[in-house]
Amino acid sequence: MATDTAAQLGSETSAGDRARARKRAPGEPRNVAWLYILPGLLFYGLFTLAPLAHTVELSFFDWDGLTVGHYIGLGNYREALDDPLVRDSFRHSAELIVFYALLPVALGLLLTAILTRHPVRGFTFFRTALFLPQMIAGVVVAQAWVWIYADNGPLNEFLRDVGLGSLARPWLGDFSWALPAVGGIGTWVTYGLCMVLFIAGAQSIPASLYDAARVDGAGAVREFFAVTLPALRNQVVVAFVLTTINALRSFDVIYNATSGGPGTTTYVPSFYMYRNAFVFNRVGYAAAIAVILTAAIFTLAGIVLYVSSRGDEG
Amino acid sequence: MNRHLSRHLAIAAAVVTVIAAAGCGGTPGSSPGSGGSTPTGAVQKSGFQKLGPVHLTIWSYDNQDPGLEPVLKELSANFEKQYPNVKITMVFKDFNSLVNVVPRALASGSGPDITEGNQGYQTDAQLVKAKLIVPLDRYIKAYGWDKWYSPSTWSMFRWTDDGTTFGKGPTWGVAQTGQNINVYVNTQKLKQLGYDPSNMPQTFDEFNSMLADMRSKLPKSEPVIEFGNNEGYGTIHMFGGIQAAFFSPQDERNWIQHVPGSTWDTPDNIKALEAYQAWAKNGYFNSDYNALKYDQSAAEFAKGKGVFWMGGDWDASIIKSGLGDNAAVINIPPGQSGTWAGVGGLSGPWHISSKTKYPDLAAAWLNYIIASPEAQKLMYEQQQIPSPSDAIAPPAGDPFLTQVTDAFRQVADDDGLMLYTDWASPTMYDTLASNFQDLLAGRISAQDMAKTVQDDWEKFDQTLQQ
Numbered sequence: 001m002a003t004d005t006a007a008q009l010g011s012e013t014s015a016g017d018r019a020r021a022r023k024r025a026p027g028e029p030r031n032v033a034w035l036y037i038l039p040g041l042l043f044y045g046l047f048t049l050a051p052l053a054h055t056v057e058l059s060f061f062d063w064d065g066l067t068v069g070h071y072i073g074l075g076n077y078r079e080a081l082d083d084p085l086v087r088d089s090f091r092h093s094a095e096l097i098v099f100y101a102l103l104p105v106a107l108g109l110l111l112t113a114i115l116t117r118h119p120v121r122g123f124t125f126f127r128t129a130l131f132l133p134q135m136i137a138g139v140v141v142a143q144a145w146v147w148i149y150a151d152n153g154p155l156n157e158f159l160r161d162v163g164l165g166s167l168a169r170p171w172l173g174d175f176s177w178a179l180p181a182v183g184g185i186g187t188w189v190t191y192g193l194c195m196v197l198f199i200a201g202a203q204s205i206p207a208s209l210y211d212a213a214r215v216d217g218a219g220a221v222r223e224f225f226a227v228t229l230p231a232l233r234n235q236v237v238v239a240f241v242l243t244t245i246n247a248l249r250s251f252d253v254i255y256n257a258t259s260g261g262p263g264t265t266t267y268v269p270s271f272y273m274y275r276n277a278f279v280f281n282r283v284g285y286a287a288a289i290a291v292i293l294t295a296a297i298f299t300l301a302g303i304v305l306y307v308s309s310r311g312d313e314g
Numbered sequence: 315m316n317r318h319l320s321r322h323l324a325i326a327a328a329v330v331t332v333i334a335a336a337g338c339g340g341t342p343g344s345s346p347g348s349g350g351s352t353p354t355g356a357v358q359k360s361g362f363q364k365l366g367p368v369h370l371t372i373w374s375y376d377n378q379d380p381g382l383e384p385v386l387k388e389l390s391a392n393f394e395k396q397y398p399n400v401k402i403t404m405v406f407k408d409f410n411s412l413v414n415v416v417p418r419a420l421a422s423g424s425g426p427d428i429t430e431g432n433q434g435y436q437t438d439a440q441l442v443k444a445k446l447i448v449p450l451d452r453y454i455k456a457y458g459w460d461k462w463y464s465p466s467t468w469s470m471f472r473w474t475d476d477g478t479t480f481g482k483g484p485t486w487g488v489a490q491t492g493q494n495i496n497v498y499v500n501t502q503k504l505k506q507l508g509y510d511p512s513n514m515p516q517t518f519d520e521f522n523s524m525l526a527d528m529r530s531k532l533p534k535s536e537p538v539i540e541f542g543n544n545e546g547y548g549t550i551h552m553f554g555g556i557q558a559a560f561f562s563p564q565d566e567r568n569w570i571q572h573v574p575g576s577t578w579d580t581p582d583n584i585k586a587l588e589a590y591q592a593w594a595k596n597g598y599f600n601s602d603y604n605a606l607k608y609d610q611s612a613a614e615f616a617k618g619k620g621v622f623w624m625g626g627d628w629d630a631s632i633i634k635s636g637l638g639d640n641a642a643v644i645n646i647p648p649g650q651s652g653t654w655a656g657v658g659g660l661s662g663p664w665h666i667s668s669k670t671k672y673p674d675l676a677a678a679w680l681n682y683i684i685a686s687p688e689a690q691k692l693m694y695e696q697q698q699i700p701s702p703s704d705a706i707a708p709p710a711g712d713p714f715l716t717q718v719t720d721a722f723r724q725v726a727d728d729d730g731l732m733l734y735t736d737w738a739s740p741t742m743y744d745t746l747a748s749n750f751q752d753l754l755a756g757r758i759s760a761q762d763m764a765k766t767v768q769d770d771w772e773k774f775d776q777t778l779q780q
Contacts, residue, residue: 071341
């Protein structure tokens with residue numbers, strides 16, 4: 001990625017003084033490009049790559065975080081693969097992807113379709129209001145939803161008021177419903193981000209396309225699938241990648257709303273990793289879980305990007 | 315990709331590798347100076363004015379409802395008045411934020427001079443093993459602290475230097491208040507249900523039948539026991555009194571301290587787990603107990619929900635401020651052994667950092683906040699029980715506080731403080747919290763739980779043998 005930028009930078013510069021720099025092939029980057037990318041590379045290396053490498057290194061040790069560690073090779077990874085809580089955590093994360101990624105993207109598309117077809121007064125206000133959840137700290141979000149989901153909270157009160165009292169339950173304390181309830185919080189947080197991305201994309205769709213569709217007699221649904229959705233493909237891919245990463249990294253909401261409970265029904269990898277690193281004094285094992293989680297995130301993001309790029313060619 | 319581009323890529327990769335390698339520091343934890351020094355020689359007990367300007371940083375998690383926070387603040391202000399050259403910064407954090415951070419804070423060298431830890435393998439064993447705190451034996455001798463607690467109570471502060479044997483070796487902490495899991499009673503409701511607050515059950519069986527009787531009399535929406543277990547420690551606390559009706563307190567303490575041959579997986583303990591499961595099955599609790607936080611349930615009880623609330627005596631003031639004269643305190647009564655017992659011990663252990671420049675001054679502060687009559691008076695004002703056995707009596711004319719104090723003494727005098735079950739291993743808190751939730755929901759059996767908990771214990775026990 002960094003080198004691409006360097007190549008572009010270099011080629012722009014070299015275009016001007018091609019005559020003097022005969023030794024370089026046309027478009028060949030000059031070494032001065034390194035100066036431009038050095039600060040970024042340094043920061044990236046220091047604050048992203050070095051900690052990542054350190055985490056990988058720690059994952060080969062049995063270390064309590066304080067006293068001298070012991071090298072145990074792949075021991076932590078072998079244990080993690082055998083640990084039912086690791087497996088459960090990843091399974092829960094997979095379920096959360098539905099709530100953190102699929103639903104918000106679907107909701108964001110629906111809202112975009114409505115808002116672009118029927119511009120409403122105070123559009124900017126609604127856009128800001130719907131985006132707001134994204135800007136609130138996770139701890140605050142969790143506290144608010146703990147209240148909403150409480151036995152006497154607004155959600156249950158509403159259900160009882162409309163005669164659906166049999167559905168009312170202490171959502172976050174229910175073995176079957178705690179994970180979907182946490183997922184619901186994720187949907188609420190994320191759909192605003194998707195919507196803002198999609199609306200920004202939709203604004204660059206030429207009005208002539210819509211006019212053409214209408215002339216051809218397309219209705220709202222047809223218009224959406226024929227014009228809006230194809231034009232938003234890149235935004236949808238970006239939204240999927242971002243929200244999937246969010247789903248797999250989710251920690252603050254779980255930590256504050258359920259602490260992994262009831263039982264272990266809302267354990268997710270990042271929560272289990274935190275318990276190991278800071279509570280069980282097993283930093284090496286936590287590092288191994290972190291590495292597995294990172295690999296999972298890379299793989300999923302890679303799959304999303306690969307699938308979407310294949311679509312480009314076909 | 316042409317040859318030049320690949321050369322650039324190679325340079326980039328090299329730079330990145332060098333930076334990344336800088337992040338790797340060889341064997342973790344092997345850098346020198348992670349621990350400090352242990353003070354020796356005669357203990358300085360006074361004359362700290364001559365030290366020149368001193369800044370002490372103290373960390374505490376006793377800041378709930380409002381707990382000991384006002385006590386500690388006032389005592390520290392007094393201490394500063396006595397020694398005008400001493401400046402104290404009190405930092406309050408919630409329990410988890412403190413214990414999960416303090417080992418690394420102490421190791422960094424810029425952590426607190428004095429801090430609370432937590433008894434057990436999760437926190438204190440780590441602090442001892444990494445030499446982050448100092449043994450207090452010279453101060454115990456110099457100030458005569460030894461008469462504060464019974465030997466079995468002192469054992470919760472004792473560790474061998476390597477942090478593996480719990481209950482033996484030097485003493486590393488002292489604590490301010492006594493902790494006991496009380497049964498708080500709403501006497502108004504109790505009377506309405508036909509029971510006499512001055513004639514409460516004296517055996518576990520009687521107590522159990524009373525709960526069943528109340529369940530049949532109360533409307534379905536009203537819990538017999540108001541319960542908050544969102545965090546998972548509510549169950550650990552509540553179970554102690556039930557467990558003690560079947561299982562000997564000494565066996566429980568031995569198990570927590572990893573005395574060889576100890577086990578949780580016994581027929582008696584399984585009976586206790588079954589009795590507890592029956593409470594949930596019989597519907598004694600509010601249905602949202604897994605969603606409700608511990609402190610929220612205390613607040614609900616204080617507002618009049620439920621006949622009983624079981625929780626720490628450190629929460630006495632919130633109950634009293636809600637129920638006033640309708641609040642009373644008992645313990646879960648004993649089983650056939652007749653021994654009054656339950657989960658309990660002393661409050662968070664105060665430790666002196668091995669990196670502080672003023673260990674003797676720190677010890678003087680500890681002596682002041684625990685042993686001085688003004689400290690004990692302030693603790694009673696916050697409905698907290700001073701830990702020393704030779705503490706002053708609670709103020710007359712406060713029957714509720716007297717009951718709280720008596721409840722603690724009843725258990726302490728019977729050698730029935732069973733300590734906290736989760737001290738038994740670093741992972742035990744999580745294992746207990748999730749298994750109790752599964753047990754109460756009927757998703758696992760008492761046998762399953764006893765076995766899972768014992769497996770956790772044995773897995774950790776093996777690491778202690780290495």
